[in-house]
Amino acid sequence: MIIIGDKLVPSAKFFKISNIDEIKNTEANSTLYFLFNDEILKYCFENSLDFAVKIESIKEAIYANALNAKYIIAEKKLAKKIQKIAENYMFDSKVLAIIETNDEFEDIAKVEIDGVIYKESLL
Numbered sequence: 001m002i003i004i005g006d007k008l009v010p011s012a013k014f015f016k017i018s019n020i021d022e023i024k025n026t027e028a029n030s031t032l033y034f035l036f037n038d039e040i041l042k043y044c045f046e047n048s049l050d051f052a053v054k055i056e057s058i059k060e061a062i063y064a065n066a067l068n069a070k071y072i073i074a075e076k077k078l079a080k081k082i083q084k085i086a087e088n089y090m091f092d093s094k095v096l097a098i099i100e101t102n103d104e105f106e107d108i109a110k111v112e113i114d115g116v117i118y119k120e121s122l123l
Helices: 020-025 038-046 058-066 076-088 102-110
Strands: 002-004 014-016 031-035 051-054 071-074 094-099 115-118
Touching: 002 094, 020 038, 038 051, 058 071, 058 076, 071 076, 071 115, 076 094, 076 102, 094 102, 102 115
Parallel strands: 002 115, 014 031, 031 051, 051 071, 071 094, 094 115
Antiparallel strands: none
């Protein structure tokens, strides 16, 4: 299980962006994070950048995977649905469910989602 944002487990830092211009202000070799956006998604794909994208639908998850998102981030209920699709179509992207505390690890593990990301890591 991938765990991002936990105090005990080291992980890559995410840099939240809301437009393409903000990319130049991020650290080299960092993982960009943004809410689903066609233009940013395409730019990251064309420039081979590591990125995580927060999605709101299965369609957005399919696009994110097709354009090489490292991580697809979703609320728990949606992440469960996407994980099944990701396994069936052998997504390269990893599905992360948004959690608030480590008390949620067990529930996420039981439904076999790739990993978790703390909500506070996305602010």
